[in-house]
Amino acid sequence: MTMLFPPQSAKVHPAYDYAGYRSAAKRSPKQPLVILPHTLSELTGPVYGHESVRPGDDDLTTGHAGDPLGERIIVHGHVLDEAARLVPNTLIEIWQCNAAGRYVHVVDQHPAPLDPNFTGAGRVVTDDKGYYRFTTIKPGAYPWRNHPNAWRPAHIHLSLFGHSFLSRLVTQMYFPGDPLFAFDPIYNSVTDENARARMVSSFDLENTVPEWALAYRFDIVLRGRNATPMEH
Amino acid sequence: MAGITPSATVGPFFLFGLVPSTYGGEDVITNNLVTPDASGEKIRIEGRVLDGDSAPIPDAMLEIWQADAAGRYAHPADARALPNAAFKGFGRSPTDSEGRYAFDTIKPGAVPGPNGRMQAPHIAVNLFSRGVLKQMVSRIYFSDEAANAADPVLDLVPPARRATLIARREERDGAPVYRLDFKLQGDDETVFFEA
Numbered sequence: 001m002t003m004l005f006p007p008q009s010a011k012v013h014p015a016y017d018y019a020g021y022r023s024a025a026k027r028s029p030k031q032p033l034v035i036l037p038h039t040l041s042e043l044t045g046p047v048y049g050h051e052s053v054r055p056g057d058d059d060l061t062t063g064h065a066g067d068p069l070g071e072r073i074i075v076h077g078h079v080l081d082e083a084a085r086l087v088p089n090t091l092i093e094i095w096q097c098n099a100a101g102r103y104v105h106v107v108d109q110h111p112a113p114l115d116p117n118f119t120g121a122g123r124v125v126t127d128d129k130g131y132y133r134f135t136t137i138k139p140g141a142y143p144w145r146n147h148p149n150a151w152r153p154a155h156i157h158l159s160l161f162g163h164s165f166l167s168r169l170v171t172q173m174y175f176p177g178d179p180l181f182a183f184d185p186i187y188n189s190v191t192d193e194n195a196r197a198r199m200v201s202s203f204d205l206e207n208t209v210p211e212w213a214l215a216y217r218f219d220i221v222l223r224g225r226n227a228t229p230m231e232h
Numbered sequence: 233m234a235g236i237t238p239s240a241t242v243g244p245f246f247l248f249g250l251v252p253s254t255y256g257g258e259d260v261i262t263n264n265l266v267t268p269d270a271s272g273e274k275i276r277i278e279g280r281v282l283d284g285d286s287a288p289i290p291d292a293m294l295e296i297w298q299a300d301a302a303g304r305y306a307h308p309a310d311a312r313a314l315p316n317a318a319f320k321g322f323g324r325s326p327t328d329s330e331g332r333y334a335f336d337t338i339k340p341g342a343v344p345g346p347n348g349r350m351q352a353p354h355i356a357v358n359l360f361s362r363g364v365l366k367q368m369v370s371r372i373y374f375s376d377e378a379a380n381a382a383d384p385v386l387d388l389v390p391p392a393r394r395a396t397l398i399a400r401r402e403e404r405d406g407a408p409v410y411r412l413d414f415k416l417q418g419d420d421e422t423v424f425f426e427a
Binding site: 007009010012013014015016018021023024025026027028029030031033034035036037038039040041042043044045046047048052053054080082084091093094095096097103104105107108119120121123155157159163164165166168169170171172186189190194195196198199220221222223 | 234242245250284297321344346362385426427
């Protein structure tokens with residue numbers, strides 16, 4: 001079977017039927033997954049680059065009448081693949097709640113205020129060195145009904161494409177030292193400790209902008225072809 | 233080798249981020265893949281996403297990736313691609329309150345498969361949802377394709393389950409509509425792949 005992307009790398013992902021996440025109970029397959037060979041259909045994928053974003057898409061604090069409430073932050077880092085190859089010119093879609101822990105989404109019922117100056121959606125494209133940087137406000141923690149007194153640690157949702165259908169990734173970026181980690185089933189559905197740590201950004205004093213914004217670094221590692229080339 | 237970044241669910245509140253037009257923004261990715269230059273048969277694909285109780289899932293999203301009518305992918309890894317073709321082959325459809333999704337696209341051609349075998353025309357699917365911790369990978373095949381019988385990937389699927397991957401062709405107002413539901417669990421559970 002042709003498996004050009006190492007299948008074992010994907011084992012760090014959560015199991016579909018992770019018991020602590022209530023919503024998974026009726027939405028996880030019971031039948032065995034069928035192993036899919038990596039054909040041209042999987043080794044190709046959509047290419048979304050610089051043409052996908054407009055000026056300002058990478059700043060979630062602008063585009064409204066005023067400034068949003070909350071702690072202004074810069075999130076930045078590199079997108080690379082598992083063989084440490086940088087992934088240039090690739091789209092990252094971003095969404096999050098506001099500083100009070102409320103999403104603009106109409107279904108969100110958390111009794112925290114909406115912020116008329118914050119929607120919480122953005123887009124950024126990595127540069128030719130695989131580097132990205134966006135500006136936002138630090139999202140708040142919020143309660144949800146997964147279990148009694150359940151709270152999500154503060155997080156930013158990120159969606160990436162990479163080089164192929166196989167490298168597609170939707171993940172959540174957390175903030176260092178969050179006391180809610182131990183109680184969060186989504187964070188803990190990744191059972192490998194080192195892998196969990198890869199979802200946590202690091203505080204980056206060097207890249208803070210004095211008198212303006214704190215900075216967090218978050219490198220994102222996508223699936224990629226075997227490091228040892230088998231063709232060409 | 234660095235370990236990869238683990239997946240996390242899209243959660244219930246992704247619509248304003250991934251389909252921003254729903255909140256007054258502008259979409260980069262839509263459920264209409266048809267471009268003015270695209271040759272081939274225009275088709276609609278639609279169906280529902282259902283949970284283990286057969287209840288519709290109103291907070292799911294499907295993404296599809298496909299070749300053009302000649303079986304070429306708009307990607308550098310497909311050396312046969314036409315560099316100036318506008319047909320991108322990628323689309324995204326959230327489900328509505330009834331769990332329905334829909335795409336307008338072009339019927340893809342057959343594409344090369346493993347060991348020199350051709351694959352029947354098909355579309356690659358990623359399914360995202362609240363309650364789904366990592367995208368579920370599936371495929372859409374077409375009921376009017378004799379090539380399904382020799383498809384190397386369908387070959388790997390237990391025969392009794394293959395029908396869950398095959399969209400049924402219907403005509404509506406003279407236009408072709410392919411219908412396929414995605415059942416995440418239970419009777420007639422859709423075949424999902426480990427890629």
